[in-house]
Amino acid sequence: MYDKDDPRSALATAGRPDAGADIAAAQYLDLTATPIVRAQNVVLIHTDAREGDDLDTGALEGELAVVVTDASPAFTVFTDAGATTVDTPGLVVVPPGASRISVHGDGPLVRLVEATEPAWRDRAANADAYAKDHERVALLRRWPEPADGPRVRVYPLSEVPDDPKRFGRIFRTRSFMVNFLPRQDGPRDPHRLSPHHHDDFEQLSLAVQGEYVHHIRTPWLPDRTGWREDEHVRIGSPSVTIIPPPTVHTSEAADPGANQLIDIFSPPRQDFSEKPGWVLNADDYPMP
Template identity: 80%
Template sequence: MYEKDDPRSSLTTATAPRPDTAAAIAAAQYFDLRTSSVVRAQNVVLVHTEARDGDDLDNGTLEGELAIIVTAASPAFTVLTGDGATLIDAPGLVVVPPGASRIGVRGDGPLIRLVEATEPAWRDQAANADAYAEDHPRVALLQRWPEPVGKPGVRFYPLSEVPDDPARFGRIFRTRAFMVNFLPEQDGPRDPRKLSPHSHDDFEQLSLAVQGEYVHHIRTPWLADSTRWHEDEHVRLGSPSVAIIPPPTVHTSAASDPGVNQLIDIFSPPRLDFSEKPGWVLNADEYPMP
């Protein structure tokens, strides 16, 4: 599955497979976020906004935390809650506590918000809401992880404080409901001789392309019922885009643009196997494991 120099080669199995392993395997989903700005997986809704200076974005009154992915192309903005205003002006992950909040935008560029898929204000806005009219039996439902340590409030984890480390897989942060992995920027296409096909037993992966272009390679295992078989997929997507990869498909993504390419991987609930690796989750001191 992984080359020996890939940090993931030492991972242990995160969870036991869900009991319903005879259920149909869901199809992968692919979205150009310029035309489908709100999409969902089973446990998370992703909202992509091409924000403009002066925009006032209403997040609604949420039952769970809101996460905001801030990239190098994102504008500065202010998070407004009942406790006051927090200025964000650098790439990283912002976590907003439950309740009402707004975003005051101070420039032009993309902002990506993550909310739990049970939030009434967002779940039915997704372009692919019909795909989750019923829960996918192979995907574990979200059970929130423990409350964060310390006083409630807006938390910001800037990428500038965390240099890349080849011994660690990306730069990983978690909340009670999400795990976000900022993978390193890659110059030019990925070596086709060094891909990393792998699978997950019971969780979806959202691969968010924020720069460049990727080819998502997906192979669906055969079940006894051949009418449910799928052909291999090799889907090319530019940015911004997201691929929603279902379990237990074998998958790998290859950067293909000659310039800069970057993926951000999103999981809900947080991954236990990543969390068990010492030093991998960069805000583990504030967000404890179950």
């Protein structure tokens, strides 16, 4: 449940999980050891980039999204339409087709591609976890095309300061939703956590600074052999935790210094999209 001053408290309350398909296990993935991982609908590629690197994602059937953090280097995106240089944190969206990234410094870059991309779908370290689709997760159906056609789009965080009336800083594309949550200085107040669940989509919680304890509870279904103990897993950064539906979950910043999470969803969330002002680039990407 959410505190009354949490912007998410106004979202529609989800129902109880039904007794249908098995509930998948959560996954805790250290991106220094496994830099390419996936969920049902998205592949996440973490690159510890270096000056002069040339990152070729290939010719994609869907979009490429690049998550740029405070620690990321500047880079230039090359497509058939030209070159776009990025030197500030935020989200970069590259339309389908061939593209490459020329790196102008040292630091992490995170790329997102659709999980059905032939060049990437089997390269994830946890590919075996998705040998079969997870029945409780809705498959990706791309949202409508951008209102003014395909092009490289850059959404700098510097243009949208944090606002306590809004939950994070959210951008969406046709295939992804990325929420840059505020940096947490020091541990989170243990009296103000926000356990909740999602009915039919996974959450990828990307830790880019600090450490987090992910608290996850698997609801009891009629078949007792599928019950799990509650999990309280501490993991550092860079890491990604894949949280399956309909597990009850909340993430607790644990490092005495800076902690930051970026939440990723595919497809975009309908409930967040319906909240006026929450999706900062909603004018570019129409809802279905």
